[in-house]
Amino acid sequence: MSVTPFERRVFSGMRPTGKLHLGHYHGVLKNWIKLQHESECFFCIVDCHALTTHYENPHDIQQYVWDMAIDWLAAGINPGSATIFIQSRVQEHAELHLLLSMITPLSWLERVPTYKEQQEKLKDKDLTTYGFLGYPLLMAADILVYRAGSVPVGADQVPHVEICREIARRFNHLYGRDAGFEEQAEAAIKKMGKKASKAYQQLKKQFQQQGDLEALERASALVEEQQNISISDRERLLGYIEGGGKLILPEPKALLTPESKMPGLDAQKMSKSYNNTIALREEPDVVAQKIRTMQTDPARVRRTDPGDPDNCPVWQLHEIYSDDKTKEWVQEGCRSAGIGCIDCKRPVIDAVNAELEPIRKRAKDYEDNPDVVRGILSEGCEAAKDEARQTLETVRAAMGLHYR
Numbered sequence: 001m002s003v004t005p006f007e008r009r010v011f012s013g014m015r016p017t018g019k020l021h022l023g024h025y026h027g028v029l030k031n032w033i034k035l036q037h038e039s040e041c042f043f044c045i046v047d048c049h050a051l052t053t054h055y056e057n058p059h060d061i062q063q064y065v066w067d068m069a070i071d072w073l074a075a076g077i078n079p080g081s082a083t084i085f086i087q088s089r090v091q092e093h094a095e096l097h098l099l100l101s102m103i104t105p106l107s108w109l110e111r112v113p114t115y116k117e118q119q120e121k122l123k124d125k126d127l128t129t130y131g132f133l134g135y136p137l138l139m140a141a142d143i144l145v146y147r148a149g150s151v152p153v154g155a156d157q158v159p160h161v162e163i164c165r166e167i168a169r170r171f172n173h174l175y176g177r178d179a180g181f182e183e184q185a186e187a188a189i190k191k192m193g194k195k196a197s198k199a200y201q202q203l204k205k206q207f208q209q210q211g212d213l214e215a216l217e218r219a220s221a222l223v224e225e226q227q228n229i230s231i232s233d234r235e236r237l238l239g240y241i242e243g244g245g246k247l248i249l250p251e252p253k254a255l256l257t258p259e260s261k262m263p264g265l266d267a268q269k270m271s272k273s274y275n276n277t278i279a280l281r282e283e284p285d286v287v288a289q290k291i292r293t294m295q296t297d298p299a300r301v302r303r304t305d306p307g308d309p310d311n312c313p314v315w316q317l318h319e320i321y322s323d324d325k326t327k328e329w330v331q332e333g334c335r336s337a338g339i340g341c342i343d344c345k346r347p348v349i350d351a352v353n354a355e356l357e358p359i360r361k362r363a364k365d366y367e368d369n370p371d372v373v374r375g376i377l378s379e380g381c382e383a384a385k386d387e388a389r390q391t392l393e394t395v396r397a398a399m400g401l402h403y404r
């Protein structure tokens with residue numbers, strides 16, 4: 001049946017690889033903060049994914065996990081609205097990963113674009129491991145174990161959500177039917193009586209061969225109308241219209257996160273690997289110092305040279321942080337050499353610090369009370385586990401592993 005039990009449920013994960021910065025805040029976290037008010041959200045610190053590339057120095061990862069939890073909380077992820085937890089503490093992720101590995105063709109994993117790309121990019125690491133090849137499968141397990149409907153991710157992660165859909169589809173195809181499903185469905189059709197049977201067959205064909213959604217609707221209505229069939233026959237007949245049996249693992253949809261326009265200090269995208277970031281917990285004077293020395297329009301060498309905001313990363317910060325009046329002042333002042341770069345940077349420094357002030361303060365509170373953070377994560381892990389366990393029960397049963 002095409003019921004996706006948790007269509008509105010959201011799942012996303014982040015690898016713990018260091019303190020978060022303004023790029024994460026404006027790109028990912030603000031989006032999550034919005035989503036947590038609209039849907040049931042699960043946000044996972046995926047430490048096992050971090051291990052796939054950092055297995056040689058795993059001890060850093062633990063510190064990064066705490067840092068990440070504090071950054072999320074300080075930024076405004078609310079444990080009352082969203083479940084936040086650690087991947088390795090909910091062992092069902094690992095179990096589902098194992099079970100799904102039985103049905104995942106190697107070629108699906110090998111053709112994921114990031115597989116070869118990352119191996120090329122991270123040449124100093126030996127990524128010819130089983131775990132690294134299985135990265136997208138572990139991600140699929142993360143999502144499917146909660147039967148989530150939406151997965152907010154950046155464009156680079158969309159192929160991973162796609163492979164997750166393929167794995168879910170394959171799973172449902174292999175295990176979604178009870179033995180003898182087809183025979184039982186055919187027998188149920190007969191029970192509807194001659195006229196209804198014929199109409200059902202025709203509508204089913206129309207839907208399966210032409211994708212006619214109206215036929216699907218009419219066939220479902222026809223089944224619902226039947227008085228003389230059992231509930232399980234009704235379910236069978238509904239599932240049979242679409243060809244499949246039960247839907248055990250629903251296919252999730254990627255929810256594309258708009259790309260962050262946050263420039264780094266050197267005009268490249270803000271990213272830890274470029275070493276051009278402003279951290280969420282950066283001290284005010286460090287923020288000021290970093291922005292003061294930030295790159296500007298390279299053609300504006302002297303104070304008296306007019307500049308072009310279009311070639312200046314500081315202008316991109318104004319676009320994020322400044323009101324129209326300030327932006328006009330920048331455009332006019334820069335192009336006429338009426339203001340200098342330091343003048344132009346001042347309102348941005350103030351705005352960034354004003355934005356970070358409450359985040360810094362909350363982060364400090366959590367740093368001073370690590371037990372509170374541990375408690376929140378423990379509760380999140382428990383809540384996540386309760387959900388994950390139910391999926392695994394169904395999955396184990398479907399795969400013939402129910403020894404009771």
Ligand code: TRP
Nearest residue numbers: 011012013014015046049139142
């Ligand atoms: N691979 C994701 C990233 O690097 C992190 C991740 C792991 C994830 N599991 C996930 C994202 C499940 C969304 C859903 O950004």
